[in-house]
Amino acid sequence: SLASNVRLRIKAENSYKSVLQFADQDDDNVGELAYNHVDNSLALNVNDSEQLRVDSSGNVGIGLSNISGSGSLTLVAGQSLKFAGSGGNTIYGDISADTSHNITFKNNNGTEQMRIDSGGRLLVGQSSNSMGCNVQSATTGGNNFAAGRFAANTGGPDIVLRKSRNATVGSHTIVQDGDDLGNIFWGGSNGSAFKNAARITAQVDGTPGTGDDMPGRILFYTSSDGSSSPTERMRITSGGKAFFGITSDASTANEGISLDGPNGRGDWFTADGNKCIRFYKQNGNENGSISMS
Secondary structure (H helix, E strand, O other): OOOOOOOOOOOOOOOOEEEEEEOOOOOOOOEEEEEEOOOOEEEEEEOOEEEEEEOOOOOEEEOOOOOOOOOOEEEOEOEEEEEEOOOOOOEEEEEEEOOOOOEEEEOOOOOEEEEEOOOOOEEEOOOOOOOOOOEEEOOOOOOOOOOOOOOOOOOOOOOOOOOOOOOOOOOOOOOOOOOEEEEEEEEEEOOOOEEEEEEEEEEEOOOOOOOOOOOEEEEEEEOOOOOOOOEEEEEEOOOOOEEEOOOOOOOOOOOOEEEOEOOEOOOOEEEOOOOOEEEEOOOOOEEEEEOOO
16 A cells, blocks of 8 residues: 555746646647646646636636736636536526626526626616616516515614715715705606606705704605606705795794695695794785684
8 A cells, every 4th residue: 555645746947837738539739737837827728728727826717818917716708607506507597797897697597687787887687777777677577676674673674865075985075055865766658768757855954064963854846747857846844844835935934834826825824833824915924823722
């Protein structure tokens, strides 16, 4: 029996390669394992062409010979990283990138389910950015988005929209009065394109401070028949006041609700303040009130 390890050593000068070749009757070099002593890389050739290389830093390149500056595993564009069962016959999914800088994710039947396109947009269930969003999902079935929270407390799932005036991602510059903090849009197809039907907008409502001071208002918009430009219909201010059909009402500073009709504020009312319901003329002068004690 052998008392020590057995080695096959192929020794070459520092400026050459150590090569182990595989041949058959038709080809003297059908396969090759070559160690390059110049750059300390190991290459595997199959069918007379290099298929895999490991460089001196341990980075692996598949289908390419130059992997300088690449990650730990590098594939040629168009090739994919596949995930298979233990027998290797069943493919459960793959990830690939193309020469247009798109990264695609496919399931076990080879159908694309998601991609990150060259603009950094996440597309779910489709391969093109047809709706102009940074995150886009489209299906022919039910919900496109769902969030759940499973915890033994009163908290629920959150959707968070935030804004900073700093142009560097992750950095802070204070926002200003009137800045949009986020929008939610609803739209429908007119047969050739999507058009907006409604939206909800949150804005800064006043001058923010550097501490815990961020006054806000919520605006509600709908599009009129024959229009695709939503018009503001209602707002709730930072002070808790609600306006219907108007955006402000300086003549009734203490109101809680103010409404406007097609002919101005005549015969409409505001509520809250010292009097429960106040009635105003169209010129803004109070015309009467209903009080409760």
